[in-house]
Amino acid sequence: GQNIDQPTEMTATEGAIVQINCTYQTSGFNGLFWYQQHAGEAPTFLSYNVLDGLEEKGRFSSFLSRSKGYSYLLLKELQMKDSASYLCAVHTYNQGGKLIFGQGTELSVKP
Amino acid sequence: DTEVTQTPKHLVMGMTNKKSLKCEQHMGHRAMYWYKQKAKKPPELMFVYSYEKLSINESVPSRFSPECPNSSLLNLHLHALQPEDSALYLCASSQDRASPSPEQYFGPGTRLTVT
Numbered sequence: 472g473q474n475i476d477q478p479t480e481m482t483a484t485e486g487a488i489v490q491i492n493c494t495y496q497t498s499g500f501n502g503l504f505w506y507q508q509h510a511g512e513a514p515t516f517l518s519y520n521v522l523d524g525l526e527e528k529g530r531f532s533s534f535l536s537r538s539k540g541y542s543y544l545l546l547k548e549l550q551m552k553d554s555a556s557y558l559c560a561v562h563t564y565n566q567g568g569k570l571i572f573g574q575g576t577e578l579s580v581k582p
Numbered sequence: 583d584t585e586v587t588q589t590p591k592h593l594v595m596g597m598t599n600k601k602s603l604k605c606e607q608h609m610g611h612r613a614m615y616w617y618k619q620k621a622k623k624p625p626e627l628m629f630v631y632s633y634e635k636l637s638i639n640e641s642v643p644s645r646f647s648p649e650c651p652n653s654s655l656l657n658l659h660l661h662a663l664q665p666e667d668s669a670l671y672l673c674a675s676s677q678d679r680a681s682p683s684p685e686q687y688f689g690p691g692t693r694l695t696v697t
Contacts, residue, residue: 501684502684504685511670511693512690512691513672513688513689513690513691514625514672514688515688516685516686516687519684519685556622558624558625560624562684567630567632567637567638568613568630568676568678568684569627569630569638570627570686572624572625573624574623574624575622575623575624577622
């Protein structure tokens, strides 16, 4: 079966660092996406990891361990505008290339 | 141009109405997708078109009917919907379903309310 887990909600303080974890058990794993979605808006692409390791992109970094079925999104120097839902999504190669989304983590950044 | 556009932004329709949602992209992408998203839930895949052919139908009720007139356009025809079909309908596109860059670009969505 397909299973993707991430925390439902997280709260952090402006200027701080937060790590959002995602664990998955899926067949046909190709890579893992992180998307950001503000309320009422479309998801926007943050990162895509295929190989193990950390990929850094400005204030955002994403990590993948294929052997452990684990990924995290690291957000540094948090800003109020980072308050949003963060979606972890597995890209499959054996299901028509579809994305399987986790339930999303609602991040609230407080002053 | 990395934009996916959707019209209309908002739609209110009765259960006996027929309406259509439209999606357009000019990135040369050959895969296009329809998702349904309820509040505080992740997007749920409905349909996938690859090279203008329907490749995935996630057991969606027949009151939703997709159409891909050409490689840039994707429509979703709606008929006899139920109130529980009220949701945000998202269109997305990607280069190809299995390309090395499988990133899906999402449109802004159509907020549908069925009364």
